[in-house]
Amino acid sequence: xxxxxxxxxxxxxxxxxxxxxxxxxxxxxxxxxPFDELxxxxxxxxxxxxxxxSDSPSAVxxxxxxxxxxxxxxxxxxxxxxxxxxxxxxxHRYQYMGGRGFSxxxxxxxxxxxLIDGFPVQENLFNQAYxxxxxxxxxxxVDRVEYVPGTGSVTYGNxxxxxxxxxxxxxxxxxxxxxxxxxxxxxxxxxxxxxxGRQFDNGAExxxxxxALQVEGRDLxxxxxxxxxxxxGWARGLDGERAQRFFGKASFQGWSIxxxxxxxxxxxxxxxxxxxxxxxxxxMQDENAFLSARYETEVGLRLRxxxxxxxxxxxxxxxxxxxxxxxxxxxxxxxDYQGNxxxxxxxxxxxWFADHTLVFxxxxxxxxxxxxxxxxxxxxxxxxxxxxxxxxRKTASFYAADDYRLDERWALNVGIRYDDxxxxxxxxxxxxxxIHQADPWTTLKASYSEAFKMPNAADRSSFAGYGDAxxxxxxxxxxxxxxxxxxxxxxxxxxxxxxxRSKQMVxxxxxxxxxxxxxxxxxxxxxELEHGNERGMRxxxxxxxxxxxxVEDKDLANSPNLLGKLALSLPIVSDAVRTxxxxxxxxxRDTLERRHLGGVTxxxxxxxxxxxxxxxxxxxxxxxxxxRRYETVSFFAWRPDSGVRxxxxxxxxxTWWFQLNYxx
Amino acid sequence: xxxxxxxxxxAGNLRVHAEPLPExxxxxxxxxxxxxxxxxxxxxxxxxNICTLGAEEVGLALRKLEGKLIHERPLTVARLNTLAxxxxxxxxxxxxxxxASLPRIVAALADEPVMTVTDAPQLASVCVLVAxxxxxxxxxxxxxxxxxxxxxxxxxxxxxxxxxxxxxP
Numbered sequence: 001x002x003x004x005x006x007x008x009x010x011x012x013x014x015x016x017x018x019x020x021x022x023x024x025x026x027x028x029x030x031x032x033x034p035f036d037e038l039x040x041x042x043x044x045x046x047x048x049x050x051x052x053x054s055d056s057p058s059a060v061x062x063x064x065x066x067x068x069x070x071x072x073x074x075x076x077x078x079x080x081x082x083x084x085x086x087x088x089x090x091x092h093r094y095q096y097m098g099g100r101g102f103s104x105x106x107x108x109x110x111x112x113x114x115l116i117d118g119f120p121v122q123e124n125l126f127n128q129a130y131x132x133x134x135x136x137x138x139x140x141x142v143d144r145v146e147y148v149p150g151t152g153s154v155t156y157g158n159x160x161x162x163x164x165x166x167x168x169x170x171x172x173x174x175x176x177x178x179x180x181x182x183x184x185x186x187x188x189x190x191x192x193x194x195x196x197g198r199q200f201d202n203g204a205e206x207x208x209x210x211x212a213l214q215v216e217g218r219d220l221x222x223x224x225x226x227x228x229x230x231x232x233g234w235a236r237g238l239d240g241e242r243a244q245r246f247f248g249k250a251s252f253q254g255w256s257i258x259x260x261x262x263x264x265x266x267x268x269x270x271x272x273x274x275x276x277x278x279x280x281x282x283x284m285q286d287e288n289a290f291l292s293a294r295y296e297t298e299v300g301l302r303l304r305x306x307x308x309x310x311x312x313x314x315x316x317x318x319x320x321x322x323x324x325x326x327x328x329x330x331x332x333x334x335x336d337y338q339g340n341x342x343x344x345x346x347x348x349x350x351x352w353f354a355d356h357t358l359v360f361x362x363x364x365x366x367x368x369x370x371x372x373x374x375x376x377x378x379x380x381x382x383x384x385x386x387x388x389x390x391x392x393r394k395t396a397s398f399y400a401a402d403d404y405r406l407d408e409r410w411a412l413n414v415g416i417r418y419d420d421x422x423x424x425x426x427x428x429x430x431x432x433x434x435i436h437q438a439d440p441w442t443t444l445k446a447s448y449s450e451a452f453k454m455p456n457a458a459d460r461s462s463f464a465g466y467g468d469a470x471x472x473x474x475x476x477x478x479x480x481x482x483x484x485x486x487x488x489x490x491x492x493x494x495x496x497x498x499x500x501r502s503k504q505m506v507x508x509x510x511x512x513x514x515x516x517x518x519x520x521x522x523x524x525x526x527x528e529l530e531h532g533n534e535r536g537m538r539x540x541x542x543x544x545x546x547x548x549x550x551v552e553d554k555d556l557a558n559s560p561n562l563l564g565k566l567a568l569s570l571p572i573v574s575d576a577v578r579t580x581x582x583x584x585x586x587x588x589r590d591t592l593e594r595r596h597l598g599g600v601t602x603x604x605x606x607x608x609x610x611x612x613x614x615x616x617x618x619x620x621x622x623x624x625x626x627x628r629r630y631e632t633v634s635f636f637a638w639r640p641d642s643g644v645r646x647x648x649x650x651x652x653x654x655t656w657w658f659q660l661n662y663x664x
Numbered sequence: 665x666x667x668x669x670x671x672x673x674x675a676g677n678l679r680v681h682a683e684p685l686p687e688x689x690x691x692x693x694x695x696x697x698x699x700x701x702x703x704x705x706x707x708x709x710x711x712x713n714i715c716t717l718g719a720e721e722v723g724l725a726l727r728k729l730e731g732k733l734i735h736e737r738p739l740t741v742a743r744l745n746t747l748a749x750x751x752x753x754x755x756x757x758x759x760x761x762x763x764a765s766l767p768r769i770v771a772a773l774a775d776e777p778v779m780t781v782t783d784a785p786q787l788a789s790v791c792v793l794v795a796x797x798x799x800x801x802x803x804x805x806x807x808x809x810x811x812x813x814x815x816x817x818x819x820x821x822x823x824x825x826x827x828x829x830x831x832x833p
Contacts, residue, residue: 030685030689030690030692030693030696031693031696031697031729031732033693035697035701035820035821035824036820036824038690038693038694038697039800039801039802039803039824040800041684041685041690041800042684042685042799042800043684043685043686043687043690043796043799043800043801044684044685044686044687045687045796173764199764201767202768203764203765203767203768253746253747254745254746254748296745296746297746297748298742298744298745298746298748298749299748299749300749300752301713301715301740301742301744301749301752301753302742304744304745351741351742351743354727354730354731408728440686
C-alpha cells in the first residue's frame with residue numbers, strides 16, 4: 001500500500017516535470033538555418049555534470065575523482081556509502097555492500113560485480129568484490145566510479161546479478177610526473193604511496209603506483225564473550241591490518257595493458273565460527289592479482305573491434321586456533337585456497353545502419369584452478385589432517401545487442417547473452433529497454449532484464465545439493481527511471497523498481513539438504529537531486545525507500561527500509577580549501593535474530609586543498625564527526641557459550657585521517 | 665492595449681528565436697556547414713565521411729544529420745576510438761579528450777585531404793578551431809593547414825571566421 005502511494009507520487013512528479021517542460025524547444029534541424037545566422041545564435045554549454053559511460057538503461061550513480069578527494073574517500077566502501085540506496089556492513093574482516101534486495105555477507109559475494117576498466121575482477125572461488133583495504137586499487141588512481149544498480153548479465157554474464165561497480169582508472173597525463181604521499185589515521189594507521197604518470201610525445205601513456213598500509217589495531221570488546229574463559233570479552237591487539245598494492249598500466253595507439261597486485265592481511269578479532277578460540281591469533285590474507293591486455297581498432301568507418309585477454313589470480317590464506325583440541329589434537333586450522341583463470345573476449349561494434357548500433361561478440365573463460373586446501377595442526381605444529389578439494393569450469397558465451405533509435409524521441413535497447421558452462425545447462429540473459437526523450441532535458445527509461453549467478457566454487461564445496469541438479473540463481477528486474485536536467489547545473493533522477501529473485505538456496509527438511517527453491521521480492525523507489533554552481537559548490541541529496549523480503553516472506557535482515565544521503569562540497573578561504581560534508585542516514589533494520597536495530601545518522605567532514613602549494617597538497621577528514629555510538633548487523637547467527645547474542649557489532653566512534661601529497 | 669499585446673507577442677517570438685542551442689548540436693551543424701562551404705580535391709569518395717574522435721556527443725549529434733547530401737554525396741558519420749581509420753574521413757573532429765593525439769594525427773595525415781577540426785585550443789596544428797566566445801560559438805581557420813591538405817574553404821566561410829591565419833606571402 002505504502003509502496004503504491006510512493007509509486008503514484010513518483011508518477012505525478014514525472015507528469016509535472018513533463019508539463020513544466022512543454023515550453024522547451026527542440027533544437028530542430030540546424031542545417032536549415034543559414035550559416036551566417038547560425039553563428040550569431042547563443043549556445044548553452046554542455047552540462048558540466050559527470051555523464052555516465054556505461055550503456056545501462058538503469059539509474060546510474062557517478063562518483064568522480066573530485067568527489068573522492070572532496071569527501072576523503074579511502075576505500076570503495078566509503079564511495080558506496082555515499083551512493084543513493086546503498087550501505088555497507090563491516091565484520092572486522094570485510095566490508096559487504098547492501099542495497100536493493102541484498103543485504104550483506106551472504107549476498108555480497110557473487111552477486112555484486114566489480115569492473116576495473118571494463119574487466120570483471122572478482123576472484124573465482126567466492127566471486128567476491130573486494131571493496132575495503134583488501135581492494136585492488138588506491139582511490140588516488142581512480143578517475144570515476146559508476147554504480148549501475150540491478151542486473152548486468154546481458155553484458156557481463158555470470159555474477160552481474162544485483163549491481164555493478166564500474167571503476168575507471170585515471171590516465172598517466174592526470175599525474176604528469178611523480179607524486180609521493182603519506183597518510184596518518186586513527187588506531188595507529190600509516191600509509192605510503194608513490195605514483196608516476198606521464199604521456200609521452202609519441203602518444204604512449206603510462207601510470208605506475210605502489211602503496212603500503214599498516215594499521216596497528218586495538219583492543220575490542222565483544223559482550224557475547226564476556227566470560228572468565230574468554231578474557232571477559234576483550235580481544236587484545238587483534239584488529240591490525242597490513243596491505244600493499246601495485247598498479248600499472250600503459251597504452252599506445254590501440255593497445256593497452258594493465259596489471260594489479262594487491263595483498264592484505266588482517267587480524268580477525270571477531271569469531272566467525274563456533275569452534276574458534278576467542279582472543280587467539282587469527283590472521284587471514286587475501287591476495288588478488290590480474291594482468292590484462294586489450295586491443296581496440298577500427299576496421300573501416302563502420303566497424304569497431306575490441307579484443308581483450310585477462311589473467312586473474314587469487315589466494316586466500318588463514319590460520320586460526322580452535323577452542324577445544326582435547327579429542328582430536330587439532331589445535332590450529334589453516335586454509336590455503338588458490339584460484340586462477342583466464343578469459344578472452346572479442347567484441348564487435350557495428351554502425352552499419354543509421355539508426356542502429358549493433359554489438360556482438362563472444363567470450364571464453366577457463367577457471368582452470370579452484371582449489372581449497374585445508375590443514376589441521378597439533379599444538380606442536382604437526383599436520384594431523386589434510387583435506388583438499390578442486391574444481392574447474394570452462395565457460396563459453398555469446399552476446400548481441402542493438403541500440404535502435406526509432407526516431408528523435410524513442411530508442412529501443414535490446415540485448416541477449418548466452419552462457420554455457422561445462423558443468424551447467426546453458427543460460428540465457430535477456431534485456432529490453434525503452435528510452436524516451438520527452439524533451440531535450442527529460443529522459444524516461446523503462447527496462448526489463450534477467451540475470452543469473454552460477455554456483456561458484458565455494459558453493460560447490462559447501463552444498464552437497466550442487467551435484468547433478470546444480471542450477472544458477474536468478475533475478476528478474478523491472479525498472480522505471482526518469483532523468484531530468486532541470487538546468488545545466490541541476491539534475492534529478494527518480495527510479496522505481498521491482499526485483500524478483502528465484503532459485504535461492506534454502507534448507508529443505510524433506511530433502512535434508514539445501515535446495516535451490518527459494519524466491520523473494522524487493523520493491524523500492526529512489527530519488528536524487530544533484531546541483532552545482534559556477535563557484536564550485538556541489539550538492540547531492542538522495543532518498544531511497546525499499547521493501548525487501550527474504551525467502552520466507554519476512555523482512556530481509558540487514559535491509560533498511562530507508563536510506564538518506566546528503567553531500568555538500570564547496571570551496572572556502574578564498575577558494576584555497578574545499579570542504580566536503582556528508583550526512584548519511586541508515587534506517588532501522590533487523591538482525592539475523594530478528595532484533596530491530598534503530599536508524600542512525602552519521603556525518604563525515606573533510607577539508608582538502610584546492611590548489612597545490614610548491615607541489616604540496618593535503619586532506620584531513622573526520623568520519624563519524626559527532627562520535628555517534630551505533631551498531632551494524634553481524635552475520636554470526638549462533639550464540640557462544642555465554643548464551644549472549646552476537647547479532648550486532650558496535651562500530652567505530654569518531655575517527656580521523658590525514659594525507660599529505662608532494663608532486664615532484 | 666492591442667499594441668501592447670502585439671509587443672508581448674513579438675517579444676515572445678523573439679524569445680523563441682533567441683532560444684540558446686545545445687553546444688553539441690551546434691558543433692555538428694558547424695561541421696556540416698564547413699563541409700558544404702569547402703572544396704575538396706576530386707575525385708570524392710562515394711560517401712562524405714565526417715568522423716569524430718574523443719567527442720562522443722558531437723558524434724551522436726552528427727548522426728542525426730546522416731544521409732544529408734554534401735557535394736552530392738550522402739553524409740556518413742563515424743565515431744572513432746583509434747587512429748586506425750582516420751584516412752577515410754573528409755572531416756575529422758578531434759575533441760578535447762583526444763587533443764593529445766593531435767600531433768600524431770597531423771603527422772599521420774600529412775597532406776591527405778582531411779579537414780582537421782578541434783575544440784581544443786590548438787589552431788596551429790589543425791585546419792579549423794571551434795571555440796566558445798562569450799555566449800556564441802566562434803571558429804578560426806588556419807588557411808596554411810587547410811591548403812596543405814588541398815582544401816579550399818570558400819570566401820563565405822572565411823568571412824564568418826573570427827580569425828583567419830594566412831600563410832606568409
